[in-house]
Amino acid sequence: MTGMRRLTHIIPHPSVRRLRVYAFDPQSSVELDTAIINDTVIELPWETRWEDKLEPGPTNDYLEVIDYDPSSDLFYAPVDLNAPSLLAQDGFSPSEGNPQFHQQMVFAVAMRTVRNFERALGRVVLWAGDRDAPKFSLDRNFTRRLRIYPHALRERNAYYSPTKRALLFGYFKHVEGKTAFSSWVFTCLSQDIVAHETTHAILHGMQQRSIEASNFDSLAFHEAFADIVALLQHFSLTNVVRHQLMQSRGSLREPGLLNGLALQFGHATGRRGALRYALQYLEPPVPATANATTDGERGSEESLPKTLSNTSEAHARGGFLVAAIFDAFVTIYERRTADLFRLARASAVSNQDYFSGELVDRLAREAGKAADQVLRMCVRGLDYTPPVDLHFGEYLRAIITADTDLVGNDPMRYRIAFVEAFRKRGITVPGCISMAPDSLLWDAPDLAETPEFGKTAADAEDGLSNVFSHLLASLELSVSLQPWGSNHVHGTSGGGRRNLRETAVGVIQRNQARIYEWFKKDSPYDEGWEKLVGMRLLAFDDPLRKVPVVDIPTLWTGKPNAAGELPKVPRLEVHSARIARRAGPDGQETHQLIIQMTQKRRGYDDPADQDKADHGDSTVLSREPDFWFRGGATLHIDLRDGKLIRIIRKDVCDNRRLAAQRDFRIGKTSGQAMGFRVSETPEPFALLHRSLE
Structure with missing residues (x-):
């Protein structure tokens, strides 16, 4: 027919890209209690016009996955997440034996971590530049993409490399004991480990002197903050949260998947459970006695539990900060849901259990909202810290000040929950006359002497x-x-x-x-x-x-x-x-x-x-x-x-601060020159993470 026109409709891009991942790690897929929830989906915003398009690797505006295995001298074929067959089924299904799924998983988890930071910070995430480049050159200020190597090491380690500006994940064979899961352990298949290492890279990009060990809290903060991000991101997986809350009858104070990190890695390295638990230091420490150790080591069986003052190893010391923030989160969750429990009990028939599926759904949503708000508070606080020599107490001041700047009214008493949790861990704030939130705010410039x-x-x-x-x-x-x-x-x-x-x-x-x-x-x-x-x-x-x-x-x-x-x-x-x-x-x-x-x-x-x-x-x-x-x-x-x-x-x-840093370096404070070993290496996280074997 003549004179007819063909009308075409422009098909918009999808709003999200869905990628399948392990919710925790492969071990949880072969255990009856957790297999039903371990295969989950991460939704990422589809690439915008002002970002690079997603290419095989995967490679996008932020990340470049390079799957070279130096132990085997092999390059694994890069995954193309835009392939129609993969788009139709949300990527590869979770698999320990498929290297392309490994690439998909590290990309999905790392990008989700990036997006969570950007929502809280109010700006784009930038990776650290090359400090050896000429001053004010682009390379000095900006690394185009963070590189991720899913199979970089055949060892029990995974770490962020500041010199390479890359994430290096290891894998190893677990031969001890009889287990139901694979004898090979891939750290790139643990959501917790991927989120942890990505957080190290983001934090280094924000504060490039943060990787320098100047006191016991500096690298402990790096480790603790990375754990906090990994833990709070658990609560965005609604089906997982619902399942775990049903088992714990709504409690978040019982050890489990939600408050543990890297379960499979922990088992494979000789622990009875996860690599670390947020609840490890949840209860206030027992007062120290003359028999307590003072060098940060475990000591004899008669020694009392660790306190912050006698703990120097970065992960153990960071555990106090993790416990404080997780305790604050749990307290906030309990305050948000107290009315739900009361209403459920009041409406239940005398011979009927009040704990219903509808209640679990509401609890899971409230836990997700509380975790998201606490994560944002923690991330926003990073912009309120001094650029060097950070201490835990100063981070509390940063969180309180950042939240007060944005949210003047605090009807749910979030800030008090943080203060109380820090106080119970023995985390003090020198220079403040009170632990009340308004006393912890950073001061305005003192112009009395100017x-x-x-x-x-x-x-x-x-x-x-x-x-x-x-x-x-x-x-x-x-x-x-x-x-x-x-x-x-x-x-x-x-x-x-x-x-x-x-x-x-x-x-x-x-x-x-x-x-x-x-x-x-x-x-x-x-x-x-x-x-x-x-x-x-x-x-x-x-x-x-x-x-x-x-x-x-x-x-x-x-x-x-x-x-x-x-x-x-x-x-x-x-x-x-x-x-x-x-x-x-x-x-x-x-x-x-x-x-x-x-x-x-x-x-x-x-x-x-x-x-x-x-x-x-x-x-x-x-x-x-x-x-x-x-x-x-x-x-x-x-x-x-x-x-x-x-x-x-x-x-x-400040000569007092200089003397304290000197004492830290030479081991005068702890009896061991841990500060010297860590502060002198260009790869602090390789050293710290290897110490967990």
């Missing part, structure tokens, strides 16, 4: 905002859309599209450079900034310095010249300048610029050498230091009015 800012306005607070506004005016506070195809960087496909993460990195990089130059430039307010941020910005003989201050030569980190003179201006680093836009549960919003800066100082294991160097002894300063001692600050700027609302600092000239 009168110079008051010269530009009616008071110092307005003056500080006026001075800082000059910097804000030079920054890019939103993404500017370039012509299509003009913002591409290395490793990307052809033109004709925009990539949100690439654009964000460009904005961050330019803002970092501008912030660096602004603080480096001479200013009449430099002395005030020194006091506020805890770093040194002026040369020791600068004529602008009106008030005498103690100038420590170990801050001037360049090498002496031929005359033995050190550079007169200390160096500083701007680690991040990221914009976060967050939404609260009731529509609340925050718009913040978060800046992190650090500065380093020469440190020496011998206090006598430290004293000589601090007083300018060129014989000591001319050689490499034993370690680097760092200080720095996290700055929060409210983008709604440009006000600098908070500075969270660690003073680089």
